[in-house]
Structures are given as C-alpha cells and as structure tokens.
Amino acid sequence: MERFLRVVGMDGKRFSDLEKQLLSIDVQPLWISESESGLEVGILSTQKAQEILKAMQLPFEELSSHTIDWDAQWASFAKGVAHEGVYEIEFSKLEIEAEGSFFLKAGPGFGDLSHPTTQLMMNLMVRYCRGNYCIDIGSGSGILTVAAMKLGASRVEACDIDEQAVVHTRENIALNHFEGKASVHLPEEMWKAVTASPPASPVILINMIESEQRQALPWNYLKKLPAFTLIASGLLKEDTRSYCNWIQSFGPRLQSTVDSGEWSALIFEFAAAKDNLESSESGFERL
The missing domain is CATH 3.30.70.2030 (Alpha-Beta Plaits)
Structure with a gap:
C-alpha cells in the first residue's frame, strides 16, 4: 500500500x-x-x-x-460543477475568452485548477491551439490536453513520467470523447511516435517549475521538428531570466510574457528549429 x-x-x-x-x-x-x-x-x-x-x-x-479521497480533494479546489466525481469546467467562468466546457474526472494527476498557472496557460492557449497540432508535456490530469482539443486543436499528443497520471489523462480523454484525436503515453514512447513523422509546426505546452522544465524538454527530439511554438508556464517571476537565458541558447525568439501574481508564462517561437538546435546540440549538457 x-x-x-x-x-x-x-x-x-x-x-x-x-x-x-x-x-x-x-x-x-x-x-x-x-x-x-x-x-x-x-x-x-x-x-x-x-x-x-x-x-x-x-x-x-x-x-x-x-x-x-480524490473526490474530496478536487471538491475543495476544482473550479467546476461536480456531477458524481466528474467536474464540468466552463471556460467563461474561468474568465477565458472561449465558449463551451469540458469534463474532468477527479484523480491523482496534477491539474484541478487549484493552481493559477493552469488558468494562465489556458488563457494563452485560446490564441494558439485552434487548427494546430499540440504536444502536452507533463499532462497530469489531462486538463491541458482536453482543453486544447476543446479550443480547436487538430490533434494532441500528451506524455507524463507518472503512470498514474497517464491513466488519469487517458480517462479524461475518453470522458470527453477525444479518443483517436488525442493520446497519452510515457515520454520516450510519445516522442518516438511524434518525431517518426514530425508535424510541421506544433504548439508545445508545458506547465512546470523551471528546474523540472530543464529535465522535461527533450532537445534531442525537438531538434527533429522543423519549427514549433513553446508555451511555458509554472515559472516564478524571479526564475524567468535564467529560464530565458537557457531557452535562448537553443535559438528561439521570445514573443511575449504574461504574469499572474508571482507566476509567469512565456511564449517562444522556434523558426527553422532544426538548424538552431543542431548548432546548440550540446547546450543542454553544458547548462
């Protein structure tokens, strides 16, 4: 036990x-x-x-x-209407400029909207997900995976290092009837599948603290993508400078920064990412 x-x-x-x-x-x-x-x-x-x-x-x-008691844990903090352990999350009630709602089953995966960075991410996703292939790194409960699909993503591939979170994400994908359009795996399995036939310009979603992002962003796979947009949240304001210095060593362009209290989210555009990353292939090890 x-x-x-x-x-x-x-x-x-x-x-x-x-x-x-x-x-x-x-x-x-x-x-x-x-x-x-x-x-x-x-x-x-x-x-x-x-x-x-x-x-x-x-x-x-x-x-x-x-x-x-995961139901009780989520009931204390989840921002949605509960129906027997399932929460209906309405975008409008989160002050997100999008219509509709989605459903989440309570469980062990991170992402019950108790932390402000999740909502910060979704506000940015409204502008970037529609019509795009998205990759959710560290899916937790699957909240960003499901939200991306509801916001018009063409497909979402998700991963998490925690097998319980993988199961939780998979349950919430099924709950919202996105099987076939969204899937979740352990990281290595997902990245091998994604880069076997690389999407043209995916949107990558990651909501973790800086030290975790340094471990979770797989530059050996990212260099195989022709270009991508990175939306990164979970960053304390005081950590954004060191994070930007690290990310920019791989050749991105910082597009914008959005703050919410003591937390920040950053958007980077990687044009011709393969050329940029090949020139900095050993950068991850150096930093």
Whole structure:
C-alpha cells in the first residue's frame, strides 16, 4: 500500500525550493492546492523525501493511499460543477475568452485548477491551439490536453513520467470523447511516435517549475521538428531570466510574457528549429 506526504503552509518561493529538492530524488508533486494558509502539496512518501521536509522545516503528515479521497480533494479546489466525481469546467467562468466546457474526472494527476498557472496557460492557449497540432508535456490530469482539443486543436499528443497520471489523462480523454484525436503515453514512447513523422509546426505546452522544465524538454527530439511554438508556464517571476537565458541558447525568439501574481508564462517561437538546435546540440549538457 502506497503512502503519501501532505505538506502545508508554503508560499510560491518555498514551493519552488521544495520542488527543486524533490526533483533531485525523482519525486514529483501528486497534487497542489491553495488555501488561506498557503500552498498544500502531496508527494509520495519516501525516507529521502521526509529528510528533505525536515531539513526545510516544513510541516507534513503521512497518509495511506486509502486515506486520500480524490473526490474530496478536487471538491475543495476544482473550479467546476461536480456531477458524481466528474467536474464540468466552463471556460467563461474561468474568465477565458472561449465558449463551451469540458469534463474532468477527479484523480491523482496534477491539474484541478487549484493552481493559477493552469488558468494562465489556458488563457494563452485560446490564441494558439485552434487548427494546430499540440504536444502536452507533463499532462497530469489531462486538463491541458482536453482543453486544447476543446479550443480547436487538430490533434494532441500528451506524455507524463507518472503512470498514474497517464491513466488519469487517458480517462479524461475518453470522458470527453477525444479518443483517436488525442493520446497519452510515457515520454520516450510519445516522442518516438511524434518525431517518426514530425508535424510541421506544433504548439508545445508545458506547465512546470523551471528546474523540472530543464529535465522535461527533450532537445534531442525537438531538434527533429522543423519549427514549433513553446508555451511555458509554472515559472516564478524571479526564475524567468535564467529560464530565458537557457531557452535562448537553443535559438528561439521570445514573443511575449504574461504574469499572474508571482507566476509567469512565456511564449517562444522556434523558426527553422532544426538548424538552431543542431548548432546548440550540446547546450543542454553544458547548462
């Protein structure tokens, strides 16, 4: 039986510091929620994770897998109308300039709209998804995959390193009847399929902190795409300069930056990406 740790009372900076520490031991958040006392984060319980939390003097409690009620967890924070554990998310109620709604089943994947970066991403996706092939890196619950399809994407390929998140995304794809137009896999499997017959100019969606994006963006595969647009969120304002310096070493053009509180989202255009990335092929290792 798996056990989990619930960590409470963090601001964005402490959360970012914690994620960087957890990344070093290959542990990712299972859920993130906001409350009056700050951010609440759930992670898989390991001895190393507990040691990190104690060293950072962060309060936590250990829970069993049977203790976590995903319906209750989502009910506290999900911005939608619930129907027996399924949430109807209306774009207009999120102040997103799009019509219609989509459905999400509660579960372990990140993306219940409790964190402002998810909504920030969707606001930008309105302008970029319609008619385009999209790639969702770190799909979590599948919220961006499903939202992209509802916003008019021609196809979405998604991936996540967490097998539970892959299952959760797949369930929400089916719930919204997008089988055949959207799919989800573990990263290596997805990228091999995408680059076997590269789309002309896909839109890449990624909503993670900077340190995770450095691990998740696969330049060895991206260099095989002729061009692409990258929409990156989950970045603290204080991290955007170092992130831009890293990304720009591979030859992109920064198009715009959008802020929401202490968080930022950036849009990059990669024209003739193959030439740019081949000239910087070893850049990832250097940085």
